[in-house]
Amino acid sequence: MLPLLISEQIREGDAYTIANEPISSVNLMERASRAFVGWFVNRFPDKNEPITFYCGTGNNGGDGLAIARILCDHHYNKLNVVIARFSEKSSDDFKANYERLKQTCVTIKELEKGTQIPEDNSRVIIDALLGSGLNKPLAGDYARLVNFINDLDKTVVAVDVPTGFFSDGEVPQNAIAIKAGLVITFQQPKINFLLPESAPYVDCWEAVNIGISEKFVHSLNSPYQFVEEKDIRQILKPRHHFSNKGTYGHVLLIAGQEKTMGAALLSSSAAAHAGAGLTTACIPESGLTALNSYLPEVMAITRRENTMPQIEWDKFSTIAVGPGLGKDGEALALLKTIIKNYKKPLVIDADALNLLAENKELLTMLPAGSILTPHMKEFDRLFGTHSNWWQRLQTSIVKAKELNLCIILKNDYTITATPAGKAYFNSTGNPAMASGGMGDVLTGIVAALLAQKYKPADACIMAVYIHGKAGDELALPNRMNVVLPGKLITQLPVTMAKLKA
Ligand SMILES: NC(=O)C1=CN([C@@H]2O[C@H](COP(=O)(O)OP(=O)(O)OC[C@H]3O[C@@H](n4cnc5c(N)ncnc54)[C@H](OP(=O)(O)O)[C@@H]3O)[C@@H](O)[C@H]2O)[C@@H](O)CC1
Ligand SMILES: Nc1ncnc2c1ncn2[C@@H]1O[C@H](COP(=O)(O)OP(=O)(O)O)[C@@H](O)[C@H]1O
Ligand SMILES: [K+]
Numbered sequence: 001m002l003p004l005l006i007s008e009q010i011r012e013g014d015a016y017t018i019a020n021e022p023i024s025s026v027n028l029m030e031r032a033s034r035a036f037v038g039w040f041v042n043r044f045p046d047k048n049e050p051i052t053f054y055c056g057t058g059n060n061g062g063d064g065l066a067i068a069r070i071l072c073d074h075h076y077n078k079l080n081v082v083i084a085r086f087s088e089k090s091s092d093d094f095k096a097n098y099e100r101l102k103q104t105c106v107t108i109k110e111l112e113k114g115t116q117i118p119e120d121n122s123r124v125i126i127d128a129l130l131g132s133g134l135n136k137p138l139a140g141d142y143a144r145l146v147n148f149i150n151d152l153d154k155t156v157v158a159v160d161v162p163t164g165f166f167s168d169g170e171v172p173q174n175a176i177a178i179k180a181g182l183v184i185t186f187q188q189p190k191i192n193f194l195l196p197e198s199a200p201y202v203d204c205w206e207a208v209n210i211g212i213s214e215k216f217v218h219s220l221n222s223p224y225q226f227v228e229e230k231d232i233r234q235i236l237k238p239r240h241h242f243s244n245k246g247t248y249g250h251v252l253l254i255a256g257q258e259k260t261m262g263a264a265l266l267s268s269s270a271a272a273h274a275g276a277g278l279t280t281a282c283i284p285e286s287g288l289t290a291l292n293s294y295l296p297e298v299m300a301i302t303r304r305e306n307t308m309p310q311i312e313w314d315k316f317s318t319i320a321v322g323p324g325l326g327k328d329g330e331a332l333a334l335l336k337t338i339i340k341n342y343k344k345p346l347v348i349d350a351d352a353l354n355l356l357a358e359n360k361e362l363l364t365m366l367p368a369g370s371i372l373t374p375h376m377k378e379f380d381r382l383f384g385t386h387s388n389w390w391q392r393l394q395t396s397i398v399k400a401k402e403l404n405l406c407i408i409l410k411n412d413y414t415i416t417a418t419p420a421g422k423a424y425f426n427s428t429g430n431p432a433m434a435s436g437g438m439g440d441v442l443t444g445i446v447a448a449l450l451a452q453k454y455k456p457a458d459a460c461i462m463a464v465y466i467h468g469k470a471g472d473e474l475a476l477p478n479r480m481n482v483v484l485p486g487k488l489i490t491q492l493p494v495t496m497a498k499l500k501a
Contacts, residue, residue: 001231003217004191004224004425006168007132013187016216026093028210029059033066035208036159036184040067041074043182044124044157050078052122054149056129056163057083057090063159064128065097072104079106080122084129086113086141113141117148125149125156127178129163132190138164138176150179158183161190162201170390171197179203186210191224194413194425195389223397225424229499232465235458236499239275248277249317249451252301253444254334256324261287263324263350263440266485268298270444271320273492274466276451280316282309308334313341320447322352323440331355336362345369345456349443350378357381363403369419369456373408373443397423406460408446410439414464418457426461428468432475437485442467445492470495 005013018025044051051071055064061083068081081101090098101108109118127149129142138146146164149156156178161167164177167190183193183205193202240247251271256264261283268281272295281291282301291300303309319342325331335355338346345367348356353374356362363382374382379392383399386392392409396417400407409415414426445467449459470491474483 001424002188002226002228003220003222004188004194004226005217005220005222006191007134009220009222010132010167010187012220013212013217017211017213020213020216021211023211026096029062029066029093029097032160032186032208032210033063033070035186035210036063036067037070037074039184039206039208040071040157047074047076048078049076049124050080050122051076051124051126052120053079053081053126054129054145054163055081055083055094057085057087057094058130058133059091059093060128060131060133060159060161060163062091062094062097063131064126065094065101067126067128067159068106069097069101069104072106078122081106081108082111082118083108084111084141084145086111111145117145120152120154123154125152125154127156127158127163127180129178131160131163132167134161134164134166137172143176146176146178155182156180158202160184160186165198165201166192168192168390170388171195175201177201182206184208187212189226191393192390194226195393196411197389223422225422227424227426227461227465229427229465229469232462232499235454235462236496237452237454238500245277248275249448249453250278250280250315251276251444251447251451252280252282252311252316252319253323253447254282254319254321254325254338255440256281256283256287257326258284258286260324260326261290262437265290265294266437266440266489267320267323267349267444267447269295269486269489270441270492271448271451272297272444273489274445274448274463275493275496276448279448282311303334305330308337311341316342317451317453318344318347318447320347320349320443322349323443325351327351327354327358332359339365339367343367345371345450347371347373347443347447347450349373349439353378354381366403366405368404369406371406371408371446371450371456371460373410373439373446375410375439379407379409393423397421406456408442408460408464410442414468416457416460416464418460420457422457424457424461426464426468428465428472430468430472430475432480432483433468433471433488435482435484438467438471438488441485441489444489466492466495466499469499473498 055061158180162178280299400417445463
């Protein structure tokens with residue numbers, strides 16, 4: 001896991017590395033700038049392309065000056081640097097890099113407070129005005145310059161953070177900040193890059209390692225973690241010789257109504273494809289033919305109007321409830337019966353979440369370690385409206401702890417909040433997956449992994465990763481616009497095998 005730090009901790013990490021590696025602060029800046037250039041030259045190989053650097057006078061500006069010098073060493077020959085002298089102060093490492101840059105043939109212009117911004121005919125802009133030192137919204141000269149740069153409508157590459165964009169905490173609505181096509185960020189993605197408020201400012205980002213002390217970073221025990229492929233490879237268990245269907249658990253999916261049988265079919269199919277030894281679907285009687293023809297592997301318990309289905313609770317390793325279930329009185333009675341009779345962790349999705357939202361007392365009665373899988377709207381119905389995602393992130397951590405549940409808050413970079421007070425950001429998935437029924441598939445995968453005896457938090461983190469990875473394997477190489485849930489399901493065994501290879 002890659003721990004994600006807030007800007008104050010990032011500063012501490014820089015300071016610790018400088019003191020204990022040890023490395024001088026100007027050399028750490030040099031290392032960061034070289035890491036930036038390593039990425040930049042691959043993306044922008046044309047050395048004749050005019051590039052303008054806008055540099056502040058703090059350390060982010062110091063990076064900009066160092067990057068300009070290093071690119072000059074690489075024979076980029078149309079480099080212009082504009083220094084925004086909006087503050088009386090300048091950092092020592094800025095000053096050192098300013099002196100070094102003056103020794104090169106890079107053109108340097110100074111932009112004083114209140115003066116006219118010079119015309120810019122470059123093709124690419126490097127934003128090195130402000131970075132993680134941002135401590136208030138932009139105003140005055142900074143706001144004017146940032147608006148000017150955004151209006152140029154050029155390709156902007158931001159150093160570390162787009163100027164004016166807060167790395168963590170609540171992002172003010174309509175904040176004035178650089179709209180970057182690419183952010184090359186140091187050491188870790190900033191937490192707000194992973195939340196939807198970043199969309200106007202961060203088109204894509206790349207994190208480059210600058211050698212901040214891993215020991216120190218881990219010692220901070222950050223609640224925010226970024227899940228990487230190596231983490232999943234470590235948790236995923238192989239299927240052993242001499243194992244049988246009993247080894248991999250029995251999932252029961254309680255889902256579907258006559259007109260939403262698809263949700264039941266998709267979640268059951270996903271459970272079977274994600275490796276549950278046995279899968280049973282509890283569906284309305286009218287859906288039996290559909291189930292038998294679409295999924296001969298899956299067994300059925302049928303539901304009749306005004307009759308509670310007979311369920312042998314002990315038979316099932318896990319139960320998932322909700323996809324397409326509806327919210328009528330019968331669905332509520334069924335949910336209450338499940339909560340009363342089943343003592344192992346439940347997976348609760350879709351309509352079952354909405355029923356919980358309308359009957360909040362049930363939330364506190366769920367078996368410990370149960371898993372909720374809300375999208376944003378379901379989340380707000382459960383826990384109250386939120387005006388931004390930073391708040392939603394905090395609530396997910398608080399509620400997961402308080403209720404002793406895992407909460408999968410679905411999104412791009414889906415967040416899993418756990419009772420241990422952690423929030424895990426997923427790193428797979430893509431917009432081709434924004435298609436009805438995709439959440440039902442996730443529910444089936446989570447249930448299958450719980451049935452295979454993964455701990456609830458691990459089952460969530462893995463399911464979300466595998467779900468997104470299967471979507472990536474289908475959509476990305478073929479540049480597919482949409483991946484249908486049924487297609488994604490058949491990719492699951494392939495994805496899981498690759499992760500085990
Ligand atoms: N530390 C290291 O070793 C390394 C650091 N690195 C680089 O340093 C960057 C962080 O640098 P930084 O701390 O100097 O802050 P930076 O973002 O340049 O801002 C400068 C000053 O601007 C001010 N300011 C803030 N908000 C403002 C506003 N709205 N309007 C106007 N002014 C505002 C504020 O000053 P204050 O207001 O507190 O006096 C702030 O201190 C980081 O992103 C990375 O690029 C890398 O090289 C790796 C090694
Ligand atoms: N842009 C995206 N990037 C990554 N994952 C996405 C994206 N859009 C949707 N998904 C994933 O697809 C699923 C959609 O779930 P949900 O909204 O519950 O769908 P449904 O109710 O139709 O089944 C979630 O797991 C979500 O993370
Ligand atoms: K910047």
